[in-house]
Amino acid sequence: MSGGSGPKFELPGKLEKILAALSSYYGKNGLTKLQRVLVNSTYHVHEEWDYDNWNGGTYGHAVYFHVPSAVYFEVFDDLDGVAKQVCEGINKVANVSNEFISVVFFELQEDASLEKWREDSDALVQPNDHVKPSSAEQVARLWKPEWFRLFVGHKAEYKRGASALKDSLDYYGVSCFVAHEDIEPTKEWQDEIERALFSMDALVALLTERFSESRWTDQEIGVAFGRGILVIPVRLGIDPYGFIGKYQALAGDGKKPRELAREIYNLLWQRPALQVRLGESLVARFESSTSFEHANELVDCLENLEHLRPDLIDRLEQAPQRNSQVKGAFRVQSKLAGLVRRLRGAAG
Numbered sequence: 001m002s003g004g005s006g007p008k009f010e011l012p013g014k015l016e017k018i019l020a021a022l023s024s025y026y027g028k029n030g031l032t033k034l035q036r037v038l039v040n041s042t043y044h045v046h047e048e049w050d051y052d053n054w055n056g057g058t059y060g061h062a063v064y065f066h067v068p069s070a071v072y073f074e075v076f077d078d079l080d081g082v083a084k085q086v087c088e089g090i091n092k093v094a095n096v097s098n099e100f101i102s103v104v105f106f107e108l109q110e111d112a113s114l115e116k117w118r119e120d121s122d123a124l125v126q127p128n129d130h131v132k133p134s135s136a137e138q139v140a141r142l143w144k145p146e147w148f149r150l151f152v153g154h155k156a157e158y159k160r161g162a163s164a165l166k167d168s169l170d171y172y173g174v175s176c177f178v179a180h181e182d183i184e185p186t187k188e189w190q191d192e193i194e195r196a197l198f199s200m201d202a203l204v205a206l207l208t209e210r211f212s213e214s215r216w217t218d219q220e221i222g223v224a225f226g227r228g229i230l231v232i233p234v235r236l237g238i239d240p241y242g243f244i245g246k247y248q249a250l251a252g253d254g255k256k257p258r259e260l261a262r263e264i265y266n267l268l269w270q271r272p273a274l275q276v277r278l279g280e281s282l283v284a285r286f287e288s289s290t291s292f293e294h295a296n297e298l299v300d301c302l303e304n305l306e307h308l309r310p311d312l313i314d315r316l317e318q319a320p321q322r323n324s325q326v327k328g329a330f331r332v333q334s335k336l337a338g339l340v341r342r343l344r345g346a347a348g
Helices: 011-028 032-040 076-093 136-140 156-172 187-197 217-227 242-246 257-269 272-287 292-302 310-322 330-347
Strands: 042-052 058-067 099-108 148-153 174-178 202-207 230-235
Touching: 011 032, 011 042, 011 058, 011 076, 011 099, 011 330, 032 058, 032 076, 042 099, 042 272, 058 076, 058 272, 076 099, 148 156, 148 187, 148 217, 148 257, 148 272, 156 174, 156 202, 156 257, 156 272, 156 292, 174 257, 187 217, 202 217, 217 230, 217 242, 230 242, 230 257, 257 272, 272 292, 272 310, 292 330, 310 330
Parallel strands: 058 099, 148 174, 148 202, 202 230
Antiparallel strands: 042 058
16 A cells, blocks of 8 residues: 555555466365356455554455356355455455455346246246236336436425436436326336336435325335335435434435436445446446536546446447547546556456
8 A cells, every 4th residue: 555645555456366366276276166256256346444553554445246146156055154265365365565355245246147037937926917027128118228227206296306306317327217106196107116116226215395295205215125225315304214214314405406416426336236337337328428528527437437347348448439529528538548458457
């Protein structure tokens, strides 16, 4: 770690070579399950996960491995034990003063082969009028392709504000489903709400007066908690309550939609488990930048990426050839080549 205005960490940048060495060790010693985890997973690092002031300051980082389902279930019965072994192995190989890996997490990677898991299980009962599993086509209709999926829960009276927030989040590649309230909604409308709730990446709750009086808003939040999905409360007249009472709400009163959208977007990036999806969506949005200013701001966001899939790195590099607004943006011209080199280096 080197000095400067803040901590500059060396270990995250060396992790790819460390994993390569550790994989070789696992292979030579017959630890094939551990090797398969390293070889087949993507990962990202949460820097400064913890800190100890011993020896002038020692920093621990967390590593999140996104593991393909076939490999994930090979170690499923001992996830914690395998994660601990990998963590210890990394620290044995690493030789960076005042830095170490504090903890390793395994998360199930998104897998297209699991999209029709119900149909493929041979356990699915023929659906009736009350239970209708959503098809991939039905879900895809609700969201923009590749974009981050954000469900916006709100009272009907705040529909205009919710729509303005949706338009502002569109700027960052966040596809919003703006739910609305009806006195006697149709069955088809309820089906759409359910499809959105069970395919969203996160939920924003716009806490206006009488928010809890809606027959839908509390149920929407309940689904998010049941799925382990991030809920972001926005205070617009009332404080968070119930399940979301433990969270500090974003202050929304008096803020323009663009300002609030930026705060929500920044908050999403603070959740390590969402960063892979956010990276995918940001690349897709960058490719379709609508102005020089838009491309300049998005390339600044892209600089926060630590890791990216090789195919997405290729798309980043090719974006100027496909969009004149990207090509002519001055910050893209000065930053994109270096960003691509850095991401390729991190990907090995």
